[in-house]
Amino acid sequence: MIEWIVVDDEAEVGRTGAGILLDTIGDNPRAVLGLPTGKTPLPMYASVVERCRVENHCFRDVVTFNLDEYVGLSPSHPSSYHSYMRAVLFDHVDVDPSNVHIPDGTGLRVRQVRPDVTLDEALELECELYEEALHNRGPLEVTFLGLGRNGHIGFNEPGTPFVSRTHVISLTESTRVANSAYFSPGETPERAITVGIATILESRSIVLMAAGEGKQEAVQRLREVTISEDFPASALHRHPEVRCVVDRAAFGR
Numbered sequence: 313m314i315e316w317i318v319v320d321d322e323a324e325v326g327r328t329g330a331g332i333l334l335d336t337i338g339d340n341p342r343a344v345l346g347l348p349t350g351k352t353p354l355p356m357y358a359s360v361v362e363r364c365r366v367e368n369h370c371f372r373d374v375v376t377f378n379l380d381e382y383v384g385l386s387p388s389h390p391s392s393y394h395s396y397m398r399a400v401l402f403d404h405v406d407v408d409p410s411n412v413h414i415p416d417g418t419g420l421r422v423r424q425v426r427p428d429v430t431l432d433e434a435l436e437l438e439c440e441l442y443e444e445a446l447h448n449r450g451p452l453e454v455t456f457l458g459l460g461r462n463g464h465i466g467f468n469e470p471g472t473p474f475v476s477r478t479h480v481i482s483l484t485e486s487t488r489v490a491n492s493a494y495f496s497p498g499e500t501p502e503r504a505i506t507v508g509i510a511t512i513l514e515s516r517s518i519v520l521m522a523a524g525e526g527k528q529e530a531v532q533r534l535r536e537v538t539i540s541e542d543f544p545a546s547a548l549h550r551h552p553e554v555r556c557v558v559d560r561a562a563f564g565r
């Protein structure tokens with residue numbers, strides 16, 4: 313069941329997301345959160361950080377799992393999602409680094425213990441380990457999502473099976489173009505590790521955020537309630553507790 317929450321603008325989308333996040337960890341200081349990156353959640357993280365400056369919110373026992381990371385980027389690469397998360401959230405709250413999980417897109421973590429495996433084998437093993445960590449520390453209590461113009465959630469591109477677990481995915485051309493602003497010409501990664509759709513659907517509750525006219529078509533398609541693997545976000549109709557927080561520009565008429 314999707315509940316639509318339509319607000320004025322992207323700042324309000326962010327404040328609403330931040331309110332849900334902080335209420336979640338207020339109710340359960342050991343909450344396990346699924347976290348997105350990209351442009352849409354920036355106001356949410358800014359609002360969380362801002363409120364943490366003036367209110368007392370404790371991240372110490374909060375556990376986080378990011379949805380995705382690019383293949384080939386080291387955690388210190390400025391365009392990696394590791395760097396993004398440090399810059400927008402983790403460097404500003406009292407989160408325990410051992411509670412933070414982001415897929416390793418280099419395969420190095422695996423190769424340190426299994427130097428015999430190829431890069432692709434290491435990435436496969438990384439996905440299995442990530443899924444295992446999710447299983448051991450989960451379940452995810454709330455997973456926050458952005459929405460790709462082609463309906464991707466996480467980096468689950470159109471055609472990804474709804475039964476998918478954490479896996480390596482080839483990014484579509486449209487996703488690479490959308491994310492090329494963060495990279496030098498010709499350097500946008502071709503692949504990513506993403507949490508799968510089945511994994512996302514196991515989250516107790518889900519908050520999808522979308523803002524701006526550029527997301528209107530995707531939001532419209534989601535509102536049509538046709539469930540198809542061609543439009544990954546439509547899997548959310550199979551979940552009992554989804555809130556879609558969108559601004560008027562994205563919601564349209």
Ligand code: F6R
Pocket residue numbers: 347348349350351352353379380457458459460461464465466467
């Ligand atoms: C990123 C992610 C993606 C983005 C989506 C929208 O972690 O999971 O699904 O949420 O590509 O990106 P923005 O917000 O940049 O439009």
